[in-house]
Amino acid sequence: MRHYWLLLGACGWVLLILIIFTKLFNFRSVDDYGRRIIGQSGTVPVTKMVKPVLVSSSDKPTPKPPASPTVAPTEAAWQSVIDKRIQLLSAVCKNGSLTNLTHVSINKFVLDRIFVCDKHRILFCQTPKVGNTQWKKVLIVLNGAFSTVEDIPENLVHDHEKNGLPRLSSFTPQEITHRLSTYFKFFIVRDPFERHISAFKDKFVKNPRFEPWYKHDIAPAIIRKYRKNQRNSDLTASGLHFEDFVRYLGDAEGRRRMDRQFGEHIIHWVTYAELCAPCEIHYSVVGHHETLEKDAPYILKAANIDQLVSYPAIPPGITHYNRTKVEHYFSGISKRDIKRLYERYQGDFQLFGYQSPDFLLNKTINDPKNIKSSQHL
Secondary structure, three states: OHHHHHHHHHHHHHHHHHHHHHHHHHHHOEOOOOOEOOOOOOOOOOOOOOOOOOOOOOOOOOOOOOOOOOOOHHHHHHHHHHHHHHHHHHHHHOOHHHHHHHOOOOOHHHHHHEEEEHHHOEEEEOOOOOOHHHHHHHHHHHOOOOOOHHHOOHHHHOOOOOOOOOEHHHOOHHHHHHHHHHOEEEEEEOOHHHHHHHHHHHHHHHOOOOOOHHHHHHHHHHHHHHOOOOOHHHHHHHOOOHHHHHHHHHOHHHHHHHHHHHHHHHHHOOOHHHHHOOOOOOOOEEEEHHHHHHHHHHHHHHOOOOOOOOOOOOOOOOOOOOHHHHHHHOOOOOHHHHHHHHHHHHHHHHHOOOOOOHHHHOOOOOOHHHOOOHHHO
16 A cells, blocks of 8 residues: 555656646747747647748839939930930931031041040030030039139130140040040030021120131121222221121132131131031030020030039020021021022031021012111121
């Protein structure tokens, strides 16, 4: 009997030890997040460990792009405008009937017009009377001489010995070819007839930069040839009239002879084709003076310099085409002279999508009473 109770007691102790060990083991079994894991026999259901599922890139939610790299609808629309200009330029260059007006060789005269910014791989062909001075300022800033365009003295911009802007003509033929084929290239154009008015006012009426050869050399030569019954003593005093200027520009043979005498001072009314050879040089962008408010920031961004420099502020309304002004200046000029002028610049009209001035070409004969002396306008 005694052995029986001893055996029963020993079994009880063994059972008690097993219960305590089991509870201790369950307490220490926790998952990676500190939660207890209880066996299937317990009252708490087992937490299932879900195996990660690999999601393909097509199934992933598309993240929202950052705000800065997005292309705004207006930018995309303007890119289309730029593309259409280049397409039109290419199409007109292929027009055999206009070859004499659109094609020129890439000669020294053209290379002298193209300024180089090697630091940012940019070529800019200058076309006077279209904001050319402001673009020179942009390139001067990019070359590091000044921090902003506002800091550049006006007299330095056109001092090509000191402004630090090399011309493409200063490089070797191999260097020229490399830059023409790899650099970002652009130039700006303007309605040809409005450009002539601006050139006439700037060089023969106001002459703000004091270039006396226009008044004392070029103007008298034009007057002497195209104004009848003009005494030599009055050539300078009377001043050049816009009518004289138009006759000179439209006279193919006479103008060529006079231009050789005038030298490079004539660049202010040379055709865009002669200045920049757009049918031979594949430009990246052709900007228009009439849309400079949109073209300037587009060019800066396309050339990857928009974070480095800003185009100078554009006065309101200064770039808009002014048909009233054009009609006013041409009011006293014969249809024959207007037609000759258009024939010379027809290539520029068509290359860059400017409408032919039919409102002038088809106008009625002018009443001499309405003719005004243009040098005072």
